[in-house]
Amino acid sequence: VETAVAKKRADGKYEVTLDLRAAKRYADGKGKEKSGKLDDWVEIGVFARGPSGEEKDEKVLYLQRHHIVAEKQKITVVVDAAPYEAGFDPYNKLIDRISSDNRKRISL
Secondary structure (H helix, E strand, O other), X not given: OOEEEEEEOOOOOEEEEEEXXXXXXXXXXXXXXXXXXXXXXXXXXXXXXXXXXXXXXXXXEXXXXXEEOOOEEEEEEEEOOOOOEEEEOOOOOXXXXXXXXXXXXXXX
């Protein structure tokens, strides 16, 4: 997740826009890598802060799979409550060398 921004709408809901960057690589048995074509369904999540502020009690406001076909994508979703954090593969289900960049605090 490169950026995550939310705007409150007139109806009280929040529009959350994520700028995402993704890449796919394949490695041979010797560690040599080559780029792969993106054509994957990846979960996008938006979360409200829980009472303790820890991930274990956060409230899921949105969790859906999106078709990712480009290295850079902008995705906008609407949620019913104030969002705190957003994630691209937020539960790290995919193999990822740097999973710490999968979630980002949302700017309101």
